[in-house]
Amino acid sequence: MTRAFASAALFVACAIGAAGQAAPPRPFLSPAFEDHAVLQRDVAVPVWGWHRPGATVMVTLGAATAQAVAGADGKWMARLPAQPAGGPHLLKVQAPDRETERRDILMGDVWLCAGQSNMEMGVLLAQDGPAEAARATNPAIRLFMAPHAVAAAPSSQVEGYWRVCSPAAVGSTTVGWGGFSAAAYTMGVRLYEELKVPIGLIQVAWMGTKVCTWTSHDGLKRAGLPAAAAALPEFEVIPALADPRMNLPSAAFNGMVAPLIPMAIKGVAWYQGESDTSIGLAYERSLVAMVNDWRERWGDPSMPFLIVQLQGHGEPTAEPADHKLAEVREAQANAASRLTRCGLVVTHDIGDRKNIHPKNKAEVGRRLALQALSVAYGRVVRASGPRLLRWSAEGGAVRLTFDAATGPLKASELPLRGFQIAGPDRRFVWAQALLESETVVVVRSQSVPDPKAVRYAWSAFPEGTLVNSAGLPCAPFRTDGWPVLTSP
Numbered sequence: 306m307t308r309a310f311a312s313a314a315l316f317v318a319c320a321i322g323a324a325g326q327a328a329p330p331r332p333f334l335s336p337a338f339e340d341h342a343v344l345q346r347d348v349a350v351p352v353w354g355w356h357r358p359g360a361t362v363m364v365t366l367g368a369a370t371a372q373a374v375a376g377a378d379g380k381w382m383a384r385l386p387a388q389p390a391g392g393p394h395l396l397k398v399q400a401p402d403r404e405t406e407r408r409d410i411l412m413g414d415v416w417l418c419a420g421q422s423n424m425e426m427g428v429l430l431a432q433d434g435p436a437e438a439a440r441a442t443n444p445a446i447r448l449f450m451a452p453h454a455v456a457a458a459p460s461s462q463v464e465g466y467w468r469v470c471s472p473a474a475v476g477s478t479t480v481g482w483g484g485f486s487a488a489a490y491t492m493g494v495r496l497y498e499e500l501k502v503p504i505g506l507i508q509v510a511w512m513g514t515k516v517c518t519w520t521s522h523d524g525l526k527r528a529g530l531p532a533a534a535a536a537l538p539e540f541e542v543i544p545a546l547a548d549p550r551m552n553l554p555s556a557a558f559n560g561m562v563a564p565l566i567p568m569a570i571k572g573v574a575w576y577q578g579e580s581d582t583s584i585g586l587a588y589e590r591s592l593v594a595m596v597n598d599w600r601e602r603w604g605d606p607s608m609p610f611l612i613v614q615l616q617g618h619g620e621p622t623a624e625p626a627d628h629k630l631a632e633v634r635e636a637q638a639n640a641a642s643r644l645t646r647c648g649l650v651v652t653h654d655i656g657d658r659k660n661i662h663p664k665n666k667a668e669v670g671r672r673l674a675l676q677a678l679s680v681a682y683g684r685v686v687r688a689s690g691p692r693l694l695r696w697s698a699e700g701g702a703v704r705l706t707f708d709a710a711t712g713p714l715k716a717s718e719l720p721l722r723g724f725q726i727a728g729p730d731r732r733f734v735w736a737q738a739l740l741e742s743e744t745v746v747v748v749r750s751q752s753v754p755d756p757k758a759v760r761y762a763w764s765a766f767p768e769g770t771l772v773n774s775a776g777l778p779c780a781p782f783r784t785d786g787w788p789v790l791t792s793p
Contacts, residue, residue, distance in 0.1 A: 370385075394412070416493065419508075419509040424486055425510035429478065515581050530594060573599065620765075650676055691712070692780070693708075698757065705745065705759065707745070
């Protein structure tokens with residue numbers, strides 16, 4: 306880590322020295338509020354920018370007004386009163402010696418869609434991508450893509466701009482990896498279909514990033530995470546497409562997330578974890594720290610978070626074996642269960658053996674939207690697959706009882722697959738599983754007469770087929786607490 310910090314510091318010092326340029330002037334109105342923006346409905350909306358210290362700034366949106374005074378650093382922030390969904394509105398910002406306007410502003414729901422490559426993967430790279438992009442003609446959906454940037458301290462400089470949903474906007478390859486995030490976009494489409502209100506999607510994603518780089522220094526420190534012990538090198542916000550600095554603790558948070566705070570949002574969709582498989586179970590602590598950090602920064606302790614569990618990847622094994630991917634999935638599930646207003650999107654059934662970037666992002670987006678409707682909107686919808694309630698060993702078999710509220714148990718394919726069973730020797734073997742009823746699965750193996758534990762979908766590439774009547778998959782689980790590869 307020390308070598309990485311030193312290398313980054315040297316690289317940035319050389320880059321800044323060569324450029325010899327001062328930081329760009331701060332804008333009168335933040336680019337977060339450009340033409341075509343979506344602002345969060347039904348809550349007070351912060352609007353900010355910079356002007357000369359002490360200047361009074363008046364902000365008007367439709368019939369709503371708010372006033373602010375620029376501080377010693379020149380920053381001003383006004384809070385517009387809550388307004389219902391609708392628009393388009395004119396946003397006007399006025400000071401005694403300056404004014405500006407932004408047009409076509411909608412009130413709706415704003416979702417911050419963050420993570421690494423599977424969130425970043427664009428529509429054109431997804432399954433049926435060109436056709437999906439061609440259908441992208443809903444002007445009530447708006448897109449904002451934050452470019453890659455790192456910083457040593459929280460930045461105030463927002464980059465990017467809002468675009469109205471169109472084939473060109475969704476499929477643009479000038480910024481992004483194959484266009485706008487396919488998972489985020491399809492989530493937005495599904496939400497609009499259900500809610501019929503404008504949807505704003507903010508993409509803040511970067512291939513190969515670790516969770517620690519998305520957490521503030523204070524957030525890491527509060528959680529007692531080791532990454533917080535190292536001091537960041539001094540450097541300015543510098544855009545980068547592939548740079549080792551991107552995984553310095555807090556660097557992506559400082560460069561890409563901090564500039565958006567405290568923009569009013571409905572919630573966060575989070576799709577990340579592949580780059581943290583080395584820490585396995587410890588990912589739970591890191592993810593909880595990040596969620597708590599963002600909620601504190603936004604001043605909203607119950608801000609909805611949707612966590613996409615990692616998909617299947619890699620070749621199936623002849624015999625059951627531990628794998629760090631399975632352990633990260635458990636960490637993600639544990640984090641989601643520990644946190645309030647947090648939904649888990651299970652995706653092990655739509656992975657790709659040979660490609661860690663599976664193309665079926667439309668289904669990921671659909672499942673994200675279901676969790677959003679449940680967690681953020683309080684809708685009574687079936688958003689999750691079967692959930693294990695209890696288990697018992699009897700007569701050489703294990704009975705698994707699932708929550709009836711998650712729907713009648715089904716098999717996506719017969720026979721039921723994905724179950725492992727072990728006896729006192731803790732050696733797992735593949736098991737036979739039968740649906741005894743709409744809530745009970747019985748698991749057994751002739752080679753394990755005295756079963757002590759069951760695991761389901763516990764592998765790099767799970768082939769589990771347990772679903773509910775809505776076709777949503779059962780999340781991976783294990784009934785044991787035995788040591789695994791990344792146990793403390």
